[in-house]
Structure formats: structure tokens, C-alpha cells
Amino acid sequence: MARSPLLHPAAKPLLFAACLLPCVWLFYAAAADQLGANPAEALIRSSGDWTLRLLCLTLAVTPLRVLANQPALARFRRMLGLFTFFYATLHFLAYAWLDMGFDAAVIARDIPKRPFALVGFLALLLMLPLAATSFNRAIRALGAARWQALHRAVYAIAVLAILHFFWMRAGKHDFAEVAVYAAIVAALLAWRALRLKRLRQAGQPAPARAAAR
Amino acid sequence: MQYLKDRGFVHPHASEITPRSVYEGRRALLRQMAAGAAGVALAGWAARDALAQVQRSAKLMALAGSRSAVAGALTIEKPTAYADATSYNNFYEFGTSKSDPAATAGSLKPRPWTVAVEGEVRKPKVFDLDELLGIAPMEDRSYRLRCVEGWSMVIPWVGWSLAELIRRVEPTGNAKYVEFVSLADRAQMPGLRSGVLDWPYVEGLRLDEAMHPLTLLAFGLYGEVLPNQNGAPLRLVVPWKYGFKSAKSIVKIRFVEREPRTAWVKAAAQEYGFYSNVNPNVDHPRWSQATERRIGEDGLFQKKRPTLMFNGYGPQVGQLYAGMDLKKYF
Numbered sequence: 001m002a003r004s005p006l007l008h009p010a011a012k013p014l015l016f017a018a019c020l021l022p023c024v025w026l027f028y029a030a031a032a033d034q035l036g037a038n039p040a041e042a043l044i045r046s047s048g049d050w051t052l053r054l055l056c057l058t059l060a061v062t063p064l065r066v067l068a069n070q071p072a073l074a075r076f077r078r079m080l081g082l083f084t085f086f087y088a089t090l091h092f093l094a095y096a097w098l099d100m101g102f103d104a105a106v107i108a109r110d111i112p113k114r115p116f117a118l119v120g121f122l123a124l125l126l127m128l129p130l131a132a133t134s135f136n137r138a139i140r141a142l143g144a145a146r147w148q149a150l151h152r153a154v155y156a157i158a159v160l161a162i163l164h165f166f167w168m169r170a171g172k173h174d175f176a177e178v179a180v181y182a183a184i185v186a187a188l189l190a191w192r193a194l195r196l197k198r199l200r201q202a203g204q205p206a207p208a209r210a211a212a213r
Numbered sequence: 214m215q216y217l218k219d220r221g222f223v224h225p226h227a228s229e230i231t232p233r234s235v236y237e238g239r240r241a242l243l244r245q246m247a248a249g250a251a252g253v254a255l256a257g258w259a260a261r262d263a264l265a266q267v268q269r270s271a272k273l274m275a276l277a278g279s280r281s282a283v284a285g286a287l288t289i290e291k292p293t294a295y296a297d298a299t300s301y302n303n304f305y306e307f308g309t310s311k312s313d314p315a316a317t318a319g320s321l322k323p324r325p326w327t328v329a330v331e332g333e334v335r336k337p338k339v340f341d342l343d344e345l346l347g348i349a350p351m352e353d354r355s356y357r358l359r360c361v362e363g364w365s366m367v368i369p370w371v372g373w374s375l376a377e378l379i380r381r382v383e384p385t386g387n388a389k390y391v392e393f394v395s396l397a398d399r400a401q402m403p404g405l406r407s408g409v410l411d412w413p414y415v416e417g418l419r420l421d422e423a424m425h426p427l428t429l430l431a432f433g434l435y436g437e438v439l440p441n442q443n444g445a446p447l448r449l450v451v452p453w454k455y456g457f458k459s460a461k462s463i464v465k466i467r468f469v470e471r472e473p474r475t476a477w478v479k480a481a482a483q484e485y486g487f488y489s490n491v492n493p494n495v496d497h498p499r500w501s502q503a504t505e506r507r508i509g510e511d512g513l514f515q516k517k518r519p520t521l522m523f524n525g526y527g528p529q530v531g532q533l534y535a536g537m538d539l540k541k542y543f
Contacts (some may be wrong), residue, residue, distance in 0.1 A: 030513065036312065037301030037508045038364055101516040114499055171499045173480040174309045174409050 006072035015076055019083040022050045023090065040098035047091035048165070052181050054084040055161055059154070059188040066195075078134055081154070085131040088124050116167030123160035126153050155192075158185050269435040270295055276433035278351035278371040283426040285529040286354045293366035295435050297509045302442045303360065304461055305409055306395065306402040313404065314442035321401050321462065323439075323446035330378065332468035333388035342446055346432060348381065349373035354429055354450075359491045359524045361455035363517075365505045370450055371433035376424045384420065384468050391423040392416070392473040393449055394465035410476045416460040417473030417487065418451065419533075427452055427529055453526035455489045486543040490534070491524035495543045 005011065026046055029035045035042040058080040065073040100107045111117045130151055133139070139147045162185055166178045269275075281287060292298075304314040307321075326342040340348075351371050359365045379391070397413030399405050405412050422428060429450040432439060439445040444461025451458050457477055467473075477485035484498050493503045504517035511518060523530055534542075 037297035038311075038506065039513055040506060041364070043513075098513060099517070110501065113496075116499055168499065171481070171484060171497070172309065172409070174407075176309075176407060176409075 004070065004072045006070060006075065012075065012079065015079060019054065019079070022046070023087070040094075044091065044094045044098060047087055047094050051084060051087040051091050052161060052165065054080055054087055055158060056181065056184045056188070058084050059158060059185065063188060063191045082131060082134055085127045088127055092121070092124055116164055116170075119160045119167065120164035123157045123164060126157050126160070130154065130157075155189060158189065161185075269437050270299070270440075271437075273437040273440060275436060276351060276371045276438045277436060278353040278433070281352035281354050283352070283354070283374065285427060285526055286352070286356070288355050288357055288367060288525075290355075290357065290367045291510065292355060292369050292435070293507075294509050298366055298368055298434065299440050299442060301508060303362075303456065304404075304442055304444065305407075306397070306404045306412070306414065306462070307442065308404045309407065309409055315440075317403050318441035318445075320403070321396075321441040321445060323441060323462075326446050326464075328447070328463060329465045330382050330467075331465070332392075333385045333470060334468050335383040335385060336381070338382060345378075345430075345447065349377040351432070354431075356427075356429070356450060356452035357524050357526075358450075358452065358456055359505060359520065361457055361485070361489065361497060361502075363500055363502070363505050364508055365520075365524075366508050368450075369435055370429055370431040371436065372429045372431035372447075372450070374426045375428045375430045375449070376426060378430060378466075379420075379424055382468075387470045388420055388468035390469050390472055391418050391420060392465075392467040392469055393418075393460040393463050394467070395460050396462045396464045409480075411479050412476075413464075414460060414476045415473060416449065416458055416475050418458070420468075421533055422451070422530075425530060425533065427526060453491055453523040453530045455491060457485070458489050488534075488539070488542050490539065490543075491520060492522060492539055492543065493520040494522075495540055 026035075026043060030039055030043060033039070058077060061073055061077040061080060065071060096102055096107055100110060111121050130153060133142060133147060133150060142150065162178070162182050165181060166175070169175055169178050300315045301311050302314040303311060304318065307314040307317045324342065327339050328342070328345060329337075329339045331337040350373065352373055353369060353371060355367060355369045357365060358368050393416045395414035395416075396402070397405055418428070429452075430447060431444075431450045432447050434440075434443060439448065444459075444463075447463055448461040449459045449463065472487055475485075475487060477489075478487055491502075496502055502520055505520045506517050521527070
């Protein structure tokens with residue numbers, strides 16, 4: 001059997017470059033005044049959009065790996081997860097800088113006051129331990145089972161992220177885009193729930209995701 | 214020594230303290246110079262400066278106005294670039310993204326156009342656009358525009374006070390409010406397919422608000438007829454309220470006894486009040502209204518500028534709300 005292109009040495013660097021492209025474009029567009037009449041808003045919104053997109057991609061790795069029988073896909077999960085964190089951080093920094101002028105006191109007052117900002121911030125906080133334990137030695141130090149339990153927080157992050165987007169758009173009564181992301185996340189989480197149920201019925205233990213890496 | 218101490222004499226805008234004749238005189242001088250009165254050599258420089266005040270697109274039909282004599286109608290703040298004012302619009306009938314209206318409003322046909330004025334009036338009438346254009350002399354009005362989303366612009370509108378129309382139709386004693394209905398035609402407006410709002414778009418004012426001389430029925434901006442995405446062929450402009458109160462592409466004006474159920478009140482009453490006066494002290498549930506970003510003026514990393522009570526039109530309109538709890542009637 002031919003080696004999967006997913007195992008090609010260039011696959012990871014290529015994915016890395018692709019994930020970085022939106023960020024490069026945003027910085028270029030901001031510098032070249034290509035972001036329209038309200039560049040600050042465009043930066044905050046786009047960084048949030050890309051966080052959601054990468055979150056969906058990250059959550060899609062395992063279902064795709066199983067459904068398409070492509071075990072090599074698992075190689076990319078960590079990078080996608082870290083890019084999700086990267087764009088979430090950019091999103092927060094854009095808000096903190098462009099909207100709040102990096103005034104810590106103003107930010108500290110603003111976040112708890114607004115439920116949609118609060119859940120977004122919680123999602124970012126939850127991402128911190130996952131990003132901090134994303135390297136191999138952390139997995140070994142924690143033990144695969146504990147590491148895996150910790151990283152299940154990504155499901156909570158996904159729900160909070162959708163809620164954040166939903167509450168933001170609820171202000172304008174505009175749910176078309178929210179519905180798309182919510183449907184994707186719901187499908188990806190439902191697939192996992194169904195799989196877990198089926199494995200339990202078959203008397204097998206829950207799939208050891210960390211071990212499959 | 215304390216030079217910066219506020220002794221109760223801090224005015225929000227220079228336009229409100231500089232004598233009108235002084236700052237108006239400058240533009241008149243520039244115009245005279247542009248016309249060549251001050252010598253051919255200077256004319257080119259002056260013409261450029263006079264033109265820079267209001268840069269139009271020269272694509273749409275010109276619509277000239279004379280200087281408005283209404284108090285507060287002409288801010289001396291720099292007008293927002295024409296390109297920004299006509300490409301960054303909230304006009305949900307053409308899509309919810311702010312770039313949608315400029316891209317899709319080409320399908321709107323602003324002519325022929327009629328406006329039905331009806332309800333509690335002695336002289337209800339369906340006005341043709343051409344008749345409306347001639348009802349009162351067109352005036353130039355440069356207003357600050359504050360969007361509920363936290364950004365602002367300065368727009369040089371062309372139009373006349375809505376009061377001119379209201380007087381002609383003679384409201385009865387039952388007329389307490391005025392309702393404005395925008396066009397809702399699926400053939401012309403692709404955004405109507407979405408259920409974001411309960412179409413048609415309905416806005417409303419109290420009769421005294423509608424009668425205020427600053428309340429403008431606008432037919433143009435930047436010396437031209439309104440571009441479709443800005444609410445062609447006629448729209449309301451209420452400069453002391455959040456932008457969504459200023460209904461676009463109006464087809465019906467109704468005089469009613471009860472407070473109209475406006476589109477945004479129907480969609481989210483807890484977030485958008487009927488009054489929706491610009492008020493830095495009443496936050497939108499999702500963001501603060503204390504500050505705003507002036508489009509095209511404030512740099513990306515500049516702190517946002519403070520929002521003014523009634524968008525800075527307090528001296529003109531404050532008395533309309535004397536004794537009202539503006540936190541309750543937000």
C-alpha cells in the first residue's frame with residue numbers, strides 16, 4: 001500500500017502555514033487599510049470567526065480519522081488545537097486592545113457585566129491548561145488517562161464558544177451563521193456520544209484517545 | 214496652577230461656542246475664492262479646500278441645499294469619507310453584514326416612489342417623490358451619526374425638517390406618535406428572505422420629537438441624491454438617537470395615538486427601547502455605550518472617544534425629555 005500523503009514530511013509544515021494564513025492576511029490587511037471602514041471591528045470579529053473554524057477542524061479530526069479510516073490524521077490534532085488557542089488569544093487581545101485600550105480595570109469591569117463576554121472569556125481560560133499540557137512530556141507526566149480527562153474540557157470549550165457567538169448575535173437577532181457553527185459542533189459532539197454508547201453496549205472500554213496518538 | 218480644571222464651562226464641541234458668523238464666514242470666503250473673486254492664483258488652492266469639505270462621488274444626481282439656519286444643524290466636525298459612509302451600512306433589507314447593502318442595494322428602484330401619509334391627520338395624502346422634493350427648500354445639514362453598535366460618523370445630509378410635511382397634513386388631536394414604514398419588497402430587497410426582523414421595518418417617534426426642527430427628512434448626502442444603500446430615495450435622520458431610529462426608504466408615514474411597535478422593540482425589547490436616545494450612561498446589555506469609535510478618524514490603537522448625551526444635541530433636544538427617567542425609557 002502506498003504511504004498516505006498525510007504521512008509526508010511536508011504535511012505538517014504545510015498545515016502550519018495554512019493555519020497561519022488568516023493571521024498573516026489580517027495583519028497585512030490592517031497595515032494596508034484593507035479592512036473596510038471599521039478595521040478594529042473587522043479584526044475582532046475575524047479573529048473570533050477563525051477561532052471557531054479551527055475549533056471545528058480540531059473537533060473534526062477524530063470523527064474523520066475513524067470514519068475515513070485514516071489513522072494518520074491524528075498527527076494534526078495537536079497543531080489544530082494549538083492554533084485554536086492562538087486565534088482565541090488574538091481575539092481576546094484584539095478586544096482588550098482595540099475596544100478597551102488595554103485598560104485592565106475597564107476590562108475587569110466589562111467582562112463580568114456581559115454574559116456573552118464572560119462565557120467567551122471562560123472558554124479562553126479553559127483553553128489555557130490544554131495548551132499548557134499539549135507537549136509529549138506533559139502527557140507522560142500526567143499519565144494518558146488523566147491527560148485525556150483534562151482534554152475533554154474541549155467539549156465544554158466548544159459549547160461555551162457557541163454560546164458566546166449565539167449571545168453576541170442575539171443582540172442583532174441574527175442567528176444564520178450561529179446555526180451553521182452550532183450544527184457542525186453538535187454533529188461532531190453527537191458522533192462522539194453515539195460512538196461511546198455503541199462501544200459501551202458492545203462491552204468495550206471507552207476509546208483511549210491519547211493512546212491512539 | 215490648574216489650567217485644565219473644569220469650571221462648568223466645558224463645551225463638547227467648538228461649533229457650539231464659536232459664533233456662527235465666524236466659522237460660517239470662513240467657508241463663504243473659501244467659496245468666494247474658489248469662484249475666482251480673490252484672484253485666479255489662489256482659486257485652485259481654495260477650490261481644493263472647499264471641495265475637501267464634502268467629497269462627493271459625482272456618480273449620482275446632484276442635490277443642492279442651502280445652509281440650514283436650524284440651531285445645531287451644522288457641526289463643524291470633519292465629515293466622514295464618502296466611501297466609508299456609503300460602504301459601511303446597516304440596512305438589513307439588503308443583508309445583515311455591513312458590506313451587504315453597498316453590494317446588493319443596486320436592485321432597489323428609488324423611482325417612481327410614493328409615500329402614503331395617513332392616520333390621525335386631517336389631510337391624508339399619497340405624495341409622489343417629485344412633489345416631496347419640492348415641498349420645502351433643501352437644506353445642508355451636517356449631523357453626527359451614532360450607531361447603537363458603538364461607532365459614529367459625521368454625515369452631510371440634504372433634506373428638510375420633517376415638521377414641514379407634518380404641518381401640511383394637519384395632525385388631529387389624537388396624533389401622539391408618528392410611525393415610519395420602510396419598503397419591504399422581496400423583488401428589490403434580498404435581505405427580506407431572512408427572518409432577522411419582522412418586515413416591514415417600522416420605526417417611530419413621539420409627535421414632539423418628529424416636529425423638532427433637527428428631525429430631518431433626508432433626500433441626499435454629500436450634495437447628491439441618497440445612494441440606495443443609505444436609504445434612497447428618502448429617509449429619516451434623527452441625530453440625537455441611535456442610527457436605527459432613522460428609518461430608510463420610507464413608503465408610509467402614519468400618525469397614531471399609541472406608541473408604535475417598532476421592528477427592533479419587537480425583536481428584542483430589553484435591548485432596544487422605543488426612545489433609544491444616545492445615552493452614554495445606559496449600556497446596551499452587550500456592550501458599553503460610554504464611548505464610540507469615529508469611523509475613518511480614530512486610529513486603530515487610539516482609545517475610543519467619549520459618547521455625548523443626546524449625541525451632543527442636548528442643548529437643542531434635552532427639554533423634550535424633561536422629567537423623564539431616561540434609564541427606564543431607554
